[in-house]
Each structure stands twice: as C-alpha cells, then as structure tokens.
C-alpha cells in the first residue's frame with residue numbers, strides 16, 4: 001500500500017498517515033457560509049481537499065473514505081442578505097427569504113465546485129438540521145463546567161481548557177494580546193466565545209433552555225462532525241485563516257464535551273490566495289468569483305490546474321498569464337490523451353508526488369514526463385486521478401484570427417488537430433488571400449477547389465480577407481503536395 005505523508009499543523013511536521021480504521025477513513029472540512037457566490041479564494045480548500053479525497057479513495061478504496069463538508073446556513077450575513085431583499089420591497093416573510101437565499105447559494109456552490117472537477121463530499125450537512133445536537137452539546141459543556149449561560153447567551157469558558165491554543169502554538173494571553181476580542185458585560189473573560197446567542201424579532205431562532213436563539217458558528221462544526229464522524233476521526237481540514245479562532249474553538253468544544261475521544265488526529269490547512277501579487281479585495285478591484293472566471297471562458301479544469309501548480313501550503317498567486325499557460329498545457333495534454341483508454345500504469349508518475357503531502361508541483365512534473373514521452377493512455381489515467389478531465393470540447397475546437405502581410409485570415413477547426421495540420425491550413429489560407437488581393441482569380445479559384453478536395457474550406461468574408469475551416473476530411477498528405485514551397 002502507498003505510504004502517505006501529511007503535514008500535521010498540530011505537530012508542525014510531516015507525519016506518516018495512519019488511519020484510525022483503514023476500512024472507514026473519516027475527514028471533515030469546514031464548508032461555506034451560504035450567503036453569496038464563492039470567490040476564487042473560497043475554491044482553494046475545495047480543490048485541495050478534493051485532491052486528498054481522491055488520493056485516499058485511490059489508496060484505501062472508494063467505499064472506505066467518508067468526507068464531510070458542512071454548509072453554514074444560519075449566520076448574520078445570510079440574515080442581512082435576506083433583510084436587504086425585504087427592505088427592497090419583497091413582501092414575503094424573512095424566514096422564507098432566508099431559506100430562498102440559502103437554497104439559491106447552495107445551488108450556485110454546487111454548480112461552481114462541480115465545474116472545478118471537485119467531487120461532492122460523502123455528506124454535506126446543513127447546520128440548521130443539527131440544532132438539536134448543538135443544544136445537547138452546549139448543555140453538556142455547561143454541565144461539565146466548560147460553559148455558562150448569561151443574559152440569553154451561552155459562553156465557552158476558555159480558561160477551563162488547559163490546551164487551548166495548542167493548534168496554533170500560542171498561549172491564551174498571547175492570543176488576547178493579538179486578537180480583536182469583543183468585550184461584553186456578560187463575559188467572565190474577554191477570550192470566552194459564544195456558543196448560543198438570543199434571536200429577537202423575526203430573525204431565525206430555535207427554542208432552547210436559554211431562550212429562543214441560534215447557535216454560534218464554532219459549535220456547528222463540533223456538533224456535526226461528532227454526529228457524523230464520531231468522537232475521533234482522521235483528518236480535519238480548512239483554510240489557514242480558520243486556524244484561529246475557529247479551529248481552536250472547535251477543538252476546545254469537542255475535546256471538553258467528549259474527552260474520551262481525541263477529535264481530529266491530523267489538522268491540515270491550505271494557504272491563502274492572491275491575485276496578480278496582491279490580496280484579493282473588493283477595494284482593490286481584483287475581487288472575483290469562480291463564476292466570473294467560468295463566464296469569461298476559463299474552463300473549470302484550467303482553474304483547477306492553476307491551483308494545483310502551487311503546493312497547498314504555499315501562498316498561491318492567481319494571474320491571467322498562468323491561466324493562459326495552463327490552458328495551452330491542458331489543450332496539448334487533452335489532445336494527446338483524450339481518445340485513449342486510461343492505462344493505470346500512468347499513476348506511478350503522479351501518486352508518489354501526491355502521497356508526499358499532496359506535492360502537486362511534483363505530480364505535475366510527472367504529467368509533463370508522460371506527455372513528453374507520448375504516453376497518451378497513461379497520461380489519461382494520471383489526469384483523471386488529479387481531477388483534470390475536460391468539462392467540454394473546448395480543447396479540440398479552435399478559432400483563431402491572424403494577420404500577416406496586411407492580410408487578415410480566420411481559421412476554425414474542431415476535433416484533435418496536430419500542429420502540422422494547423423500550420424498547413426494557415427499557409428494555404430494566406431496563400432489564397434494573397435492571390436485574391438493580387439486579383440489572380442483563376443489561380444485563387446484553382447487553389448480553393450483543390451483545397452476543398454483535401455478537406456480545407458476557403459471562403460471570402462466581409463470582415464477578413466479569408467475565412468478557412470478545417471473539415472473532417474482534412475488530408476495532410478494530399479494538401480502538402482500543393483506547391484507551397
């Protein structure tokens with residue numbers, strides 16, 4: 001069996017991965033709060049942990065890996081989005097607007113992440129379906145002295161958990177100094193965080209022993225992971241921005257409520273994403289969503305390939321140049337590999353890299369090697385494992401305009417065409433356009449007829465000097481003899 005090494009944030013080193021139960025491997029990843037389209041940065045953990053999911057399924061078997069990623073569908077941002085719609089004149093009750101907003105956003109999320117080649121997790125629990133478990137866990141924490149109710153809130157007593165801060169390697173006092181902690185009169189300590197808060201008016205709320213209210217964000221993941229994966233499980237993942245306070249708080253809650261279990265064994269965090277060397281932000285004008293890119297014609301597998309080109313623990317820079325290069329590389333690879341039946345021998349070129357803490361740059365070097373050696377069938381198997389499968393036939397279609405010697409020519413083709421074929425088609429199209437410019441119509445017409453017999457259609461158009469189309473019957477050998485030299 002392949003040995004997998006993973007970097008564990010908690011121990012700050014790469015470790016040999018040993019599942020608690022190889023027949024039932026369990027992974028939890030913090031999912032999105034569903035109030036808006038996923039921006040490009042939101043897609044990085046999705047692609048990272050999808051790749052890990054694929055690797056684990058490959059090594060341990062498809063049916064032996066459970067991957068849970070939640071939807072946070074109760075949150076002040078969702079309420080605000082629904083409230084804005086109501087204030088804009090929508091007559092429906094807030095509750096209905098909130099449900100509509102979350103349903104719509106979950107639909108968008110699925111469509112966008114599917115486009116990136118991400119497999120759907122085994123389970124995608126929604127926080128609102130686990131409120132009972134959250135209330136039970138909060139009650140348990142109060143009983144054990146780790147939480148207290150005050151003014152309709154329930155707070156976690158951070159100082160009651162001696163290992164708080166172990167994940168990020170900081171002491172509680174360091175964290176207080178560095179964090180923006182909210183001071184509230186009902187807190188015993190400024191570090192204490194919310195497990196439950198009151199809901200008034202028509203905000204979403206559930207009855208609880210502490211009054212009508214709603215859960216804090218952190219308790220959602222602790223309650224859902226416990227319900228679906230148990231007291232202890234193998235891997236917990238998320239973006240590095242969640243390490244503190246979200247993951248520290250999850251650990252505190254889960255380890256205090258279920259001290260007999262160890263909660264997550266391996267903690268993995270992906271680094272952040274930048275755009276053209278700068279932090280992505282609305283104020284810098286470089287903020288965009290996954291959907292924006294897809295609509296600009298960047299195929300999902302191209303976005304995925306750009307992501308995989310950087311190791312997940314390094315900051316990643318999205319640039320248009322990288323996207324262009326990725327598209328050309330994938331075009332070549334798809335042309336070489338798509339008609340082939342996958343040959344699993346090709347996996348030897350990528351699995352060692354992936355098993356080395358998801359070293360995707362190393363795996364991509366393996367793909368380049370296979371392509372260089374013309375191993376189409378092996379390349380196909382390796383690309384499939386990385387989730388780099390064409391979403392449409394963009395890679396085998398071409399439409400390009402070129403100008404040369406003051407002539408403008410368009411060339412279109414479909415299907416897998418070699419660069420020799422495409423080069424020849426350009427030459428013939430420019431030659432034809434040149435003859436017509438010189439008003440040598442008999443020669444132009446003879447060329448057009450001969451080209452058509454060889455599978456290249458030449459047309460005059462309004463906007464260009466020539467428009468050429470490579471047909472299915474294109475015959476390189478026949479056309480090569482047309483006196484172009």
Ligand SMILES: [Zn+2]
Nearest residue numbers: 030221246250
């Ligand atoms: Zn979480």
